[in-house]
Every structure is written in structure tokens, then in C-alpha cells.
Amino acid sequence: MLNAHCINQRGYSLIELIITIALTGIAVIIFFSVFAVTQRQSVEPVFQVKSAELGQAYLEEIGLKRYDENSPTGNALRCDAPSAPACSGALGAEGGETRVLFDDIDDYHNLSDSPPQDALGNNRTGFNSFTVNVSVTYAGTDFGLTAQALKRIQVTVIAPDTSRYVFSQYRGNF
Structure with missing residues (x-):
């Protein structure tokens, strides 16, 4: 017999993890692009x-x-x-x-x-x-x-x- 407690467990699916990693990667790229421009201008x-x-x-x-x-x-x-x-x-x-x-x-x-x-x-x-x-x-x-x-x-x-x-x-x- 199945335990009712196991059926209600929650977690992240593989698709949710992939979307989270992709969005984090995009945010990091945007951040470092802005940071690089600022860094170059700081030496001026x-x-x-x-x-x-x-x-x-x-x-x-x-x-x-x-x-x-x-x-x-x-x-x-x-x-x-x-x-x-x-x-x-x-x-x-x-x-x-x-x-x-x-x-x-x-x-x-x-x-x-x-x-x-x-x-x-x-x-x-x-x-x-x-x-x-x-x-x-x-x-x-x-x-x-x-x-x-x-x-x-x-x-x-x-x-x-x-x-x-x-x-x-x-x-x-x-």
C-alpha cells in the first residue's frame, strides 16, 4: 500500500532547475557586461x-x-x-x-x-x-x-x- 505522505512531497523538477540555471546565467552575463563598461570608465x-x-x-x-x-x-x-x-x-x-x-x-x-x-x-x-x-x-x-x-x-x-x-x-x- 502506498504511503499518503510520499505522494504529497514537493521538490523541483528537472525542467524547473534548467530554467533557473538559464535565467541565472543570463543575469550574470548582464551584470558582468555592465560591470566591464563601468570598470573601463573608472580609469578615465x-x-x-x-x-x-x-x-x-x-x-x-x-x-x-x-x-x-x-x-x-x-x-x-x-x-x-x-x-x-x-x-x-x-x-x-x-x-x-x-x-x-x-x-x-x-x-x-x-x-x-x-x-x-x-x-x-x-x-x-x-x-x-x-x-x-x-x-x-x-x-x-x-x-x-x-x-x-x-x-x-x-x-x-x-x-x-x-x-x-x-x-x-x-x-x-x-
């Missing part, structure tokens, strides 16, 4: 801060140099002023100058550092995957002056995730 602020640090370092280094190759040391007298030498008019390093010997702003024109370096040519610690490109152009006409009255220094920092951050400053022939 780090790259932004490090890029800003690099951009500022390069702008400070360049901004401390003379305005032009023909500017007297200390910028006490500007080139093209009465009784002063004429400005060179050429952008870029003169006669094989290396980074350590750069003495005026436009020597940095077309500089590309990967990895970024300091003024002495040493690689900057913690920036191995970054690239820095520098462009120097005459920009006096941006403000209604003669072209050679101002130079625009533009530093482009390329982060490891290929994001580009551009930093600029103007320097006058004063």
Missing part, C-alpha cells in the same frame, strides 16, 4: 589627471625659455625692439640642438616624446604609455597684433586609451 579620470600633469609640466618647461633665439638672455629686451636684434622668424631647433640644449620656445616645435621626458632627457616615471606632441606657432594675429608678437604653445597628450588632451598657452614677445 586617472588618465585625465595624469595628462593634465604632463601638459602642465611641458607648458611650464617651455614657458621658462626665451621668446626667440635672438632674444637677449633674461628677456630684458625683446627681439625686434629698437636697438635689439631682429627675431629669428624660424620655428624649430637650430643646428642640431637636442632637448637638453633647447633655449627658446620655438625649439620645442614638432617635439614628440614617447615616453614623455623631463628637461634633462630622462623618462618621466609613471608615464611610459603616454605620448606628448608639441607645436609652436606664431599667433599674434589671433589678437590683432603682428604675427610674430605672440607664439601659441600647444601640447597634446595622448593617453594609453588613445584619448587626446590638448593644452595651450600664449607667450608674448615682451
Whole structure:
């Protein structure tokens, strides 16, 4: 004779278990997809801060140099002023100058550092995957002056995730 107690037992059927496993798998996949996107975006602020640090370092280094190759040391007298030498008019390093010997702003024109370096040519610690490109152009006409009255220094920092951050400053022939 059958026991009435055994007939009323409840449990999960094989179909219910398979459906539960499938739904759990789908939920896990969705969760990890969202988590992966969030994880990638969490490193972006780090790259932004490090890029800003690099951009500022390069702008400070360049901004401390003379305005032009023909500017007297200390910028006490500007080139093209009465009784002063004429400005060179050429952008870029003169006669094989290396980074350590750069003495005026436009020597940095077309500089590309990967990895970024300091003024002495040493690689900057913690920036191995970054690239820095520098462009120097005459920009006096941006403000209604003669072209050679101002130079625009533009530093482009390329982060490891290929994001580009551009930093600029103007320097006058004063």
C-alpha cells in the first residue's frame, strides 16, 4: 500500500532547475557586461589627471625659455625692439640642438616624446604609455597684433586609451 505522505512531497523538477540555471546565467552575463563598461570608465579620470600633469609640466618647461633665439638672455629686451636684434622668424631647433640644449620656445616645435621626458632627457616615471606632441606657432594675429608678437604653445597628450588632451598657452614677445 502506498504511503499518503510520499505522494504529497514537493521538490523541483528537472525542467524547473534548467530554467533557473538559464535565467541565472543570463543575469550574470548582464551584470558582468555592465560591470566591464563601468570598470573601463573608472580609469578615465586617472588618465585625465595624469595628462593634465604632463601638459602642465611641458607648458611650464617651455614657458621658462626665451621668446626667440635672438632674444637677449633674461628677456630684458625683446627681439625686434629698437636697438635689439631682429627675431629669428624660424620655428624649430637650430643646428642640431637636442632637448637638453633647447633655449627658446620655438625649439620645442614638432617635439614628440614617447615616453614623455623631463628637461634633462630622462623618462618621466609613471608615464611610459603616454605620448606628448608639441607645436609652436606664431599667433599674434589671433589678437590683432603682428604675427610674430605672440607664439601659441600647444601640447597634446595622448593617453594609453588613445584619448587626446590638448593644452595651450600664449607667450608674448615682451
